[in-house]
Amino acid sequence: MKALLFDVFGTVVDWRGGVAREVATFCARHGITDVDPAAFADAWRARYQPAMEEVRAGRRPFVRLDVLHRENLDATLAAFDIEARRLDSVDLDELNRAWHRLDPWPDAVPGLKRLRQDHIIAPLSNGNVALLLNMAKRAGLPWDAILGAEVVAAYKPDPASYLRTVDLLGLAPEEVCMVAAHNDDLHAARACGLKTAFLPRPTEHGPGQCTDLAADSNWTWIAADLEDLADQLDAA
Amino acid sequence: MKALLFDVFGTVVDWRGGVAREVATFCARHGITDVDPAAFADAWRARYQPAMEEVRAGRRPFVRLDVLHRENLDATLAAFDIEARRLDSVDLDELNRAWHRLDPWPDAVPGLKRLRQDHIIAPLSNGNVALLLNMAKRAGLPWDAILGAEVVAAYKPDPASYLRTVDLLGLAPEEVCMVAAHNDDLHAARACGLKTAFLPRPTEHGPGQCTDLAADSNWTWIAADLEDLADQLDAA
Known part of the structure; x- marks a missing residue:
């Protein structure tokens, strides 16, 4: 195995906590007092898969995620009865880049540094x-x-x-492992011949999360986090 | 200025020395005794621009440089009267990847480490x-x-x-600087609105080099090497 590809939102970084933090700052600056930042983050994220599905289904040419996020932000503001037209579009673009400023889970940087020693590591994310x-x-x-x-x-x-x-990596699928906290990502990667590694992120969606709490298949590796994955690959 | 983009072959790494080293090893292993490795490297490289021109001119769809290098290797072997068909294609593919194993100029790694502290750094190379x-x-x-x-x-x-x-970087052209040891690369980058930085690599083509020995225009920066460029940007 020569390369590890990583899902990013949820697997490497805490998108919900990071977006909620930025939404809270934005609301405070604009005197918006009746919005739950975590609920706003969830609502924004809920539009993520439907927006990409337009591209996947061929109903829309490929556009980068920043563009989909920006469209989804407008829709989410409307759903929260916030009039986007009264807000400065520069401020909204800045809020949209909240997704550029997400914090990693505590094991992510030390785990990736170790995994990088013996493997090529790169994101395979829907982020641009x-x-x-x-x-x-x-x-x-x-x-x-x-x-x-x-x-x-x-x-x-x-x-x-x-x-x-x-193909860009110049490798065969079996030389590459997809790493994700989402079973559906790994099912798709395995169908393409890649190896797979699962780690749970049980608070990605907040305290009440009920999806992806555990591996739902016999993935090549099942780890507690990225440092544990490095331990397992070192021992293999 | 937020990002620095680097030409690689010649500017960051010594392609001629690296390819000649690998050609010498290849020839020794296959009992080929009448080939000057540096001359072979020059001949292989001489086919580089014409091969890319087929793509730039629209006469051929885009193909990655590994493919052009492999075709050019076959042609160069023929020009040196080496029968490629008698050689194992796995060995030839391995020789083709000599371009993946080039050594950096001595200032490249320390210079890039410093430049990376305050800027995004990435290759903008014709390499794949x-x-x-x-x-x-x-x-x-x-x-x-x-x-x-x-x-x-x-x-x-x-x-x-x-x-x-x-555009991929999400930046404006004037926020990006092209760094190269080749004046023509910088002329093209400047015409697109990028900032420019020149540094000479007077032995890129060997001891008799007579091109790109100095800046031929008033580039944004003119440096002795990548460490000097880091000095100049620190002082700016």
């Missing part, structure tokens, strides 16, 4: 290049390359997203 | 992703991302190669 690059620079994520949906013009779990990324 | 990634992993080049011709499906100096890369 600038988003993933700005996030990595801020958080110290030691990626060897910034890969993902924008580079291959296909959103996960479209098989093209995995296969084109493997 | 796997080539640049394997090179970086072997040589310790601390790129924040692996960008270049393959990611944007355009070979330098096609304006699309610069403009699409700037």
Whole structure:
């Protein structure tokens, strides 16, 4: 196994906590007092899969995630009865880049540093290049390359997203392992011939999370977190 | 200025020395005694621009540089009266990956480490992703991302190669600086609105080099090497 590809939102970084933090700051600055920041983050994120599905289904040409996030932000503001037109569009673009400023889970940076010693490590995320690059620079994520949906013009779990990324690496699918906290991502990667590694992120969706609490298949590796995955690969 | 993009072959790594080293090893292993490795490297490289021109001119769809290098290797072997058909294609593929195993100039790794502290740094090379990634992993080049011709499906100096890369970074052209030891690369980058930095590599083509020995225009920065460029940006 030569390369490890990582899901990012949820697996490497805490999107819900980071977006809620930025929404809280934004609301405070604009005198918006009746919004639960975590509920806003959940509502914004709920529009993520439907927006990408327009692209995956071929009803819309590929556009980067920053664009989908911005459209979804407008829709979420409307759903919370916040009049986006009264807000400065520069401020809204800045809020949209909350997704560039997410914090890693505590094991992510030390785990990735260890995994990088013997493997190529790169994100295979639906996030766009600038988003993933700005996030990595801020958080110290030691990626060897910034890969993902924008580079291959296909959103996960479209098989093209995995296969084109493997091809860019000049590797065979079985030389590459997809690492994710989401079983559906791993099912799609395995169907393309990749190895798979699962780790749970039981508070990704907040305290009441009831999905992806455990592996639902016999993935190549099942780890507690990224440091445990490094331990297992060291011992293998 | 937020990002620095680097030409790689010649500017960051010594392609001639590295390819000649690998050609010498290959010839020794196959009992080929009448080939000057540096002359072979020059001949192989001489086919580089004409091969890319087929793509730039639209006569051929984009193909990655590994493919062009492999075709050019066959042609170079023929020009040296070496029968490629008698050689194992696995061995030839391995020789083709000599371009993945080039050594950096002595100032490159320390210079890039310093430049990375305050800027996004990435290659904008005609090399493909796997080539640049394997090179970086072997040589310790601390790129924040692996960008270049393959990611944007355009070979330098096609304006699309610069403009699409700037767009991927989510930046404006004037926020990005192209760094190269080749004046023509910088002329093309400046025409797209990028800032420019020149540094000479007077032995890139060997002891008799007569091109690109000095800046031929008033580039934004003119430096002795990458450490000097870091000094100048620190002082700016």
